[in-house]
Amino acid sequence: MSGGYNEIHPEPTTFWSKYIFSFDHKVIAKQFLWYGIFFLGVGGLMALLIRWTLANPGVPVPIIGNLLFSGSGGVVPPDTYAMLFTMHGTIMIFYAITPILIGAFGNYCIPLMIGARDMAFPLLNMLSFWFAFLSGVVLLISLIIPQGAAAGGWTSYPTLSTLIGSPGAGQTLWCLAIFIFGISSTMGAVNYVTTVITLRAPGMGYFDMPLTVWGLWLTAILNAIFVPVLGAGVILLILDRVFGTTFFLAGASATSGSGDPVLFQHVFWIFGHPEVYILILPAWGIVSDLLSFFSRKPAFGAKATALSMTSISVLSTVVYGHHMFTTQMSPLLTQSFMTLTMTISIPSAIFFANWLGTIWKGSIRFDSPMLFSLGVVFVFGLGGLTGLHLGTTTTDLFLHDTYFVVGHFHYTMAASVLLGGFAGIYFWFPKMFGRMMNEGLAKVHFWGTMIPLNGIFFGMLLVGYGGMHRRIYNPFIYESLQRLIPVNNLITTSAILMGAFQLVFVYNFIKSLMSGEKAVNNPWEVGTLEWTIPSPPPHHNYDIIPVVKCGPHELGNPNLKTGRDFQYQTEELVEA
Amino acid sequence: MSTRGRSELQINLATNIVIISMAMLFATLFMGYAIYRSSAPVWPPMGVQRVSLLLPSLSTVVLFISSFFCYQVSVSTKKNELSKGHKYLNLTILFGLGFMVLQGLLWNQMKSSGLFVSSGIFASITYAFTWIHFAHMVAGLVALLYLKKILKPETTNLMTKTTSVENFWYFLEIVWIIMFITLFVF
Numbered sequence: 001m002s003g004g005y006n007e008i009h010p011e012p013t014t015f016w017s018k019y020i021f022s023f024d025h026k027v028i029a030k031q032f033l034w035y036g037i038f039f040l041g042v043g044g045l046m047a048l049l050i051r052w053t054l055a056n057p058g059v060p061v062p063i064i065g066n067l068l069f070s071g072s073g074g075v076v077p078p079d080t081y082a083m084l085f086t087m088h089g090t091i092m093i094f095y096a097i098t099p100i101l102i103g104a105f106g107n108y109c110i111p112l113m114i115g116a117r118d119m120a121f122p123l124l125n126m127l128s129f130w131f132a133f134l135s136g137v138v139l140l141i142s143l144i145i146p147q148g149a150a151a152g153g154w155t156s157y158p159t160l161s162t163l164i165g166s167p168g169a170g171q172t173l174w175c176l177a178i179f180i181f182g183i184s185s186t187m188g189a190v191n192y193v194t195t196v197i198t199l200r201a202p203g204m205g206y207f208d209m210p211l212t213v214w215g216l217w218l219t220a221i222l223n224a225i226f227v228p229v230l231g232a233g234v235i236l237l238i239l240d241r242v243f244g245t246t247f248f249l250a251g252a253s254a255t256s257g258s259g260d261p262v263l264f265q266h267v268f269w270i271f272g273h274p275e276v277y278i279l280i281l282p283a284w285g286i287v288s289d290l291l292s293f294f295s296r297k298p299a300f301g302a303k304a305t306a307l308s309m310t311s312i313s314v315l316s317t318v319v320y321g322h323h324m325f326t327t328q329m330s331p332l333l334t335q336s337f338m339t340l341t342m343t344i345s346i347p348s349a350i351f352f353a354n355w356l357g358t359i360w361k362g363s364i365r366f367d368s369p370m371l372f373s374l375g376v377v378f379v380f381g382l383g384g385l386t387g388l389h390l391g392t393t394t395t396d397l398f399l400h401d402t403y404f405v406v407g408h409f410h411y412t413m414a415a416s417v418l419l420g421g422f423a424g425i426y427f428w429f430p431k432m433f434g435r436m437m438n439e440g441l442a443k444v445h446f447w448g449t450m451i452p453l454n455g456i457f458f459g460m461l462l463v464g465y466g467g468m469h470r471r472i473y474n475p476f477i478y479e480s481l482q483r484l485i486p487v488n489n490l491i492t493t494s495a496i497l498m499g500a501f502q503l504v505f506v507y508n509f510i511k512s513l514m515s516g517e518k519a520v521n522n523p524w525e526v527g528t529l530e531w532t533i534p535s536p537p538p539h540h541n542y543d544i545i546p547v548v549k550c551g552p553h554e555l556g557n558p559n560l561k562t563g564r565d566f567q568y569q570t571e572e573l574v575e576a
Numbered sequence: 577m578s579t580r581g582r583s584e585l586q587i588n589l590a591t592n593i594v595i596i597s598m599a600m601l602f603a604t605l606f607m608g609y610a611i612y613r614s615s616a617p618v619w620p621p622m623g624v625q626r627v628s629l630l631l632p633s634l635s636t637v638v639l640f641i642s643s644f645f646c647y648q649v650s651v652s653t654k655k656n657e658l659s660k661g662h663k664y665l666n667l668t669i670l671f672g673l674g675f676m677v678l679q680g681l682l683w684n685q686m687k688s689s690g691l692f693v694s695s696g697i698f699a700s701i702t703y704a705f706t707w708i709h710f711a712h713m714v715a716g717l718v719a720l721l722y723l724k725k726i727l728k729p730e731t732t733n734l735m736t737k738t739t740s741v742e743n744f745w746y747f748l749e750i751v752w753i754i755m756f757i758t759l760f761v762f
Contacts, residue, residue: 120586186597194589198582228597232604239704244694247608247704259697260615263608270604 008117008540021130023122024539025107028129030432032103033425035129035136036096037509043091046084048499051456053081055485055492057474078473082151083170085471087143089154090174092414093279094181095136100421101282102185102223103132106192106216108428112530112537113210115201115546120194124187131184135177142173150174153471155268156237158248158261163241172241175234182231185223192220201529203548207303208569210528210552214306215285218313222274222281226317230271233264262327269320277316279413280380281309283420284351287373290423291355292553293526294370295362296565299553301354308347308354315344322391326400334393341391348384352377363556367524368442372423375450376416379457383411386461401471404464410457419449422505429509430523434536435516441508448501455494463487527568528552546570584736591740595747598712602751605705609758612697620698627686627702632760635678636753642671643749646720646742653727653738661727661738668745669720672713675752679710705755709748716748 012018022028049068052061053076060066060074069076076084107125111118119125142149147168152160156174159165196217200209209217239245246259292299299305321329321337355377364370386408389395399405422445429437463484468475475481475488522531529546530537550573555566557576567574613619620626645667652661686702693703723741731737 121590124590186594189597190590190593193593194586197589198586224593224597225600228601229604232601232608235708236605236608236704239700239707243703244692245700245704246694246697247700259700260612263611266611267604267608 009122011539021126023118023126025111025119025122025125026432026537026541028125029104029106029108031129032099032107032132033432035132036098036100036104039091039095039099039136043088043096044499044502046088046091048495049076050081050084050088051492051495052076053084053473054475055488057476079148079151081473082153082471083143083149086150086153086156086174087139090139090150090178093154093275094178095139097279097413097417097421098181098185099132101279101417101424102188102216102219103129105212105282105286105421105424105428106188106220108432109210109212109530110192110195110216111199112431112533112541113213113528113552114196114199114204115529115542115548116195116199117540117542117545119191120198121191125191128184128187128191131180131187135180135184138173138180139177142170142177145169145173155272156234156264157268158237158240158264159250161237161264162248162261164249172238175238175241179231179234179238182227182234185227189220189224189227192216193224196220201546201548204569207306208548208551210285211288211299211302211305211309212282212285214309215281215283215288218309219278219281222278222313222316226271226274226278229267230275233267233271237264262324265324265327266320269323272323273320274313274316276409276413277313279417281313283376283417283424284309284380286420286424286427287376288351288355288358289528289552290369290373290427291358291377292555293524294365294367294373295359296365296556297358297362297553298551298555299354300357300360301350302551302553305351305354308351311347312344315340315347319344319391322396325393325396331393338391338393342388345384345388352381352384367426368437368439368446369423369427369524371443371446371450372419372426375419375446376423379411379415379419379453382458383408383413383416386411399464401469402464403460403468403470406470407457407460407462407464410460415453415457418453422446422449425509427524428530429512430519431530431535431537433513433516434519434534435512436519436523437512437516438508441504445501445504445508448504449498452494452498452501456491456498459487459491459494463491525564525566527554527566527571529569532568532570549573580733584733587733587736587740591743595744598747599751601708602754605708606754606758609701609705612701616697621696624696624698625689625691627682627691627760628689629760631678631682631685632756635675635682636756638671638678639675639749639752642668642675643746645671646745649723649727650735650738650742653735656729658727658729662724665720665724665727669717669724672717672720672745676710676713676717679706679713682706702759705759709751709755712748712751716745719744 009023012022019027049061058075061069061076065074069080071077107119145168147170149170150156150161151166152171156171161171196213236245236247240247240249248261248264249259250261288299288305319337319341321333322341325334386404389399390405390408426437426442466484468481468484476485519535521534524531529548532546533542548569549571550567550569552569554573557567557574559574559576560567645664648664649661649668652658652664683703683706691699693699719741723738726734726737
């Protein structure tokens with residue numbers, strides 16, 4: 001519990017203290033980045049196996065099929081299919097998006113963008129990564145144990161997740177991994193919240209913070225409050241599985257009182273709904289900043305954007321019931337949850353309009369971070385709109401548990417966050433590693449991601465609307481769904497294509513890391529604090545703690561006499 | 577903000593966030609309990625005996641005394657009487673351990689009266705909540721031992737750190753009192 005004093009800490013000298021057990025937020029950010037990209041690959045491969053099975057039921061998986069499923073001649077067996085979609089969801093949400101968006105960008109951007117030398121609690125920060133690492137190891141172990149990994153869906157509803165539904169140790173390890181990951185997230189949240197409140201550079205008010213920091217800060221607050229709720233849920237699930245308690249077992253004998261499987265759903269979604277905002281808020285923040293930077297214009301209504309994100313965070317805590325309209329809850333309750341859910345549209349529409357206002361009449365530079373940000377605007381718009389159908393009880397009753405839901409949450413949580421994450425990586429890569437990424441390959445990567453991505457997720461909306469349920473091993477045993485085979489083929493082809501184009505990213509990333517063009521201090525010509533120092537920054541970030549005199553989005557002011565079209569946050573504001 | 581004021585604020589913020597997180601965990605448990613209890617036709621369920629109040633009451637008294645000594649630690653630290661602070665801290669830890677021993681006895685008693693972990697929802701709740709609280713008591717004890725180590729004049733921000741540990745200990749006390757009232761008394 002040592003307080004950070006914003007002093008210059010001595011630079012570590014040994015390999016272990018510099019790269020492995022480092023206290024430096026920049027190194028920890030990179031560790032989270034590697035960790036996240038690794039799991040993104042694992043989760044992505046699982047997605048491809050799922051898609052292959054759905055488009056070609058009973059056909060062996062090409063190339064890797066015989067290696068992975070030798071017992072069934074290369075075909076994905078039904079129980080393995082259930083494990084695949086469970087682990088795909090879990091890995092993508094907790095082990096890919098969270099480490100990249102929150103772990104990597106949170107650690108990297110917060111101190112640099114607010115002018116601090118490190119996080120408030122560097123030791124805690126390091127522990128946060130190693131807890132996440134331990135959790136990842138537990139999860140990976142669950143993949144190779146005899147009865148296989150968890151197979152109850154990423155939501156792990158009882159009774160699928162009780163000993164009756166999934167006997168092996170996989171589900172128990174899943175719970176354990178999630179609990180350890182929760183501890184890691186809470187540690188990170190303690191750090192982020194404290195750092196933003198106490199270590200902002202002199203002169204930097206809350207509304208002078210870049211919106212990226214706003215997003216990450218709100219995420220951290222939600223994390224600290226709601227991750228423990230899931231923690232309680234999985235502890236009880238572990239106790240049910242290991243010690244024989246009956247929290248989630250229905251129909252135990254009347255004399256001893258009965259458990260309640262639906263209670264887990266309540267607990268899960270009290271956490272789960274804020275969780276989707278935990279994942280998307282950092283991406284929103286990044287995109288809000290980048291749209292302004294690359295339109296060479298101040299962010300339209302930046303304060304309103306920040307306040308909208310705040311009110312969405314508050315509202316996100318009281319809408320969870322819309323995930324459970326079909327659990328026989330009282331119609332009065334469904335109407336309340338529906339109304340509250342619809343209320344979220346108001347702040348969402350405000351900041352979405354602000355995004356459009358920001359790029360309106362801007363002199364847009366279509367660099368790769370901007371392309372990805374514009375991609376987010378498109379896919380998030382689509383994802384948000386399809387959310388209206390699901391938040392409304394009357395339509396949700398029909399669409400519940402179909403691929404429409406899968407399409408919707410992939411557009412919001414997966415596509416938006418993925419594109420936002422790529423935007424962030426392309427944008428901060430020069431600062432992180434001191435080299436530029438190849439712009440041509442980045443653009444190929446963008447179009448190679450964006451087009452198939454819409455093929456996948458729009459296709460999912462279509463088949464869902466056509467009545468295809470999620471989580472079915474072979475939907476085409478139902479005659480009514482056989483007409484959806486062509487669309488499913490389209491989705492799978494798009495998925496394979498999109499997967500292939502990610503290799504371009506991996507190649508570009510590694511190539512640029514080794515031999516990319518050296519980055520200058522401020523390659524994108526923007527004024528936030530991290531671009532005033534060398535790329536990559538020195539160990540202590542700032543030789544002298546900067547004094548902030550204006551907001552982060554002062555671009556395109558015609559009265560500037562410096563020959564630049566932007567001004568640094570350390571410069572006195574020139575009136576427009 | 578002065579460097580000193582800033583690091584005090586950091587410690588306070590961090591402690592409060594940790595307490596809020598843990599409070600959310602317990603709040604979830606109590607929410608679940610409220611649902612089980614309000615949907616059950618009778619409580620405790622038919623054929624299940626209530627747990628005798630003797631050991632839980634004794635635990636409450638012991639933990640209260642422990643918290644009282646914990647308060648004395650911060651009073652002495654404020655007056656800069658650190659040797660007195662150490663004495664009170666030892667008593668805090670001692671009574672904290674006493675509480676934990678009583679919890680062990682409680683589980684033993686429950687088991688010998690035929691209330692096993694797997695005997696239904698009443699037993700599930702009683703065992704699981706006390707276990708989870710016990711696990712947090714271990715964390716609280718670690719915090720007290722940490723305070724024992726740093727309770728010296730040269731420690732920076734000693735008062736803030738003392739108050740943080742103190743608040744955490746009170747938090748565990750409050751959770752126990754809520755558990756005592758809702759699980760055992762009513």
